[in-house]
Amino acid sequence: MKLANRVQSLTPSTTLAITAKAKELKAQGLDVIGLGAGEPDFNTPENIIEAAYLSLKGGFTKYTPAGGLPELKKAIIEKFRQDQNLEYENTEIIVGSGAKHVLYTLFQVLLNEGDEVIIPTPYWVSYPEQVKLAGGEPIYVEGKEEQDFKITPEQLVLAITSKTKALIINSPSNPTGMIYTKEELTEIGNICLQHNILIISDEIYEKLVYGSNEHVSIAQISPELKKLTILINGVSKSHSMTGWRIGYAAGNRSLIAAMTDLASHSTSNPTTTSQYGAIEAYNGPQDAVEKMRNAFEERLNIIYNQLVQIPGLKCKKPQGAFYLFPNVKETAALSGYESVDHFVEALLEEALVAVVPGSGFGSPDNIRLSYATSLNNLEEAVKRIHSFVNKKTNKA
Incomplete structure (x- = not known):
């Protein structure tokens, strides 16, 4: 066949x-x-396991809304408020079956045939494949070793065409572990604003930062950049919950609504028990x-x-x-x-x-x-x- x-x-x-x-x-x-x-x-921390167990014992084993439990969205919103001083509403959040699934859903609702997505190299292995599955074309820009594996504003400008739909930023990076500074993100963000290019900011490793380095979300830099950014995150790396499969996106409500509609016809809701575990991950001790x-x-x-x-x-x-x-x-x-x-x-x-x-x-x-x-x-x-x-x- x-x-x-x-x-x-x-x-x-x-x-x-x-x-x-x-x-x-x-x-x-x-x-x-x-x-x-x-x-x-x-x-996974014991308090998270216990919360998930109690949810099962309490009979919370049924469907939830396709985009995630309201209580979990509330916990995510509070996390953004505390960690990055960012304000989101329920309609600007979707919870999915892992950050990988959330990214897949985003590309499916965002891209038309031939749309280009700028992907800095080195890249996480699934970015190009997910773009191609959605009919898009990955455009690679080399983050050279002498640049700490990060792309420059000049490189970004040269990569932009009339077909450019989005730019992916992964900071801290998988596979390099490098972090974009606030100054670097500001320059990149300003170029995206000039060309109206969506910024997909994968921040799944935000809690794992070392020495004097600092994680800054590009959405923190200005209200204009927040509007242009879709944040991707989850509990897999920060709370050692890889197998629980809970990730989420925050951003433009029309994109989030489309992603939620697509999820309702593909996965339905993320696993109910895992969502209760994720609520405790954010609301409980850190x-x-x-x-x-x-x-x-x-x-x-x-x-x-x-x-x-x-x-x-x-x-x-x-x-x-x-x-x-x-x-x-x-x-x-x-x-x-x-x-x-x-x-x-x-x-x-x-x-x-x-x-x-x-x-x-x-x-x-x-x-x-x-x-x-x-x-x-x-x-x-x-x-x-x-x-x-x-x-x-x-x-x-």
């Missing part, structure tokens, strides 16, 4: 593929260290969020210094999220591999360390390592990579 054209050009998720391969080797009894998955290694952030920062500071000792490897120190994104082009060449992808394959098969090749993020010279695992695992993984490279280099 011939598949629909819209899915035949899809590229499978690189992160999921690496994770699946690592699990397959583990099932064979091999001691694989997986640094591929983009999820915290902590369990101690666990800071505890996890501190743990990630401690791991980063330790493991970064060890990682950069590997021959040929160059790495910008991340400012947020929980990924390292080193350039290993020279390391792969020293080790006798013609591409980073081949280097990554050998690393998994011979050193039993699973990392994600940067080709899946639009940066073929890099790899992504998640430090959302124990410090023992991280240190052992870096030792294995270092030993693997030394062995290959000596052979060469």
Whole structure:
């Protein structure tokens, strides 16, 4: 049976593929260290689990409105007010089955055939595929390493055409961990205002920021930019609730209404129990969020210094999220591999360390390592990579 054209050009998720391969080797009894998955290694905080359990015991197991429980929308609105001094109304919020689903729904209601969406590289793997599924065309703008993987206003201007519909900003970034400053966002935002380009601001890692760095939402900068911005967020990373699948969007009420209508014909409501858990995530104590952030920062500071000792490897120190994104082009060449992808394959098969090749993020010279695992695992993984490279280099 011939598949629909819209899915035949899809590229499978690189992160999921690496994770699946690592699990397959583990099932064979091999001691694989997986640094591929983009999820915290902590369990969901106990108060959230308890709130979800009580909702089940209380009989809250039925349908909710397609766009999410009013109580959850209220909690999200209060979160925006407290964290970013942003005011939203119920009609400007939609809750979906994870931030990925919310983004998918947004592109489906936003894009017509041939509409262009500017995507800075490196990018999260699903942005281009979701744009293509909606009939749009991804327009890539390179965030160079010497620019901390961020695009400049000059690059943005050159990428804009009469077909440009939106720009995606992901800060802190997956896969680089870099953060756009308020000044950088202001310049980019002003260009979008001049050309009436929608800003899709993915802020799923906003709670994971390190050192003296600060997360600023582009919607905070001015009322005009708030009107032009759709914020994407969720509880997956901040509250270690990846499997609960709760994400949300905030912004233009006509877009939100269209997204809600589409959700009513696709998923219906997000899982009811998960919504009650998310209410507690925002209304309850936030101690666990800071505890996890501190743990990630401690791991980063330790493991970064060890990682950069590997021959040929160059790495910008991340400012947020929980990924390292080193350039290993020279390391792969020293080790006798013609591409980073081949280097990554050998690393998994011979050193039993699973990392994600940067080709899946639009940066073929890099790899992504998640430090959302124990410090023992991280240190052992870096030792294995270092030993693997030394062995290959000596052979060469």
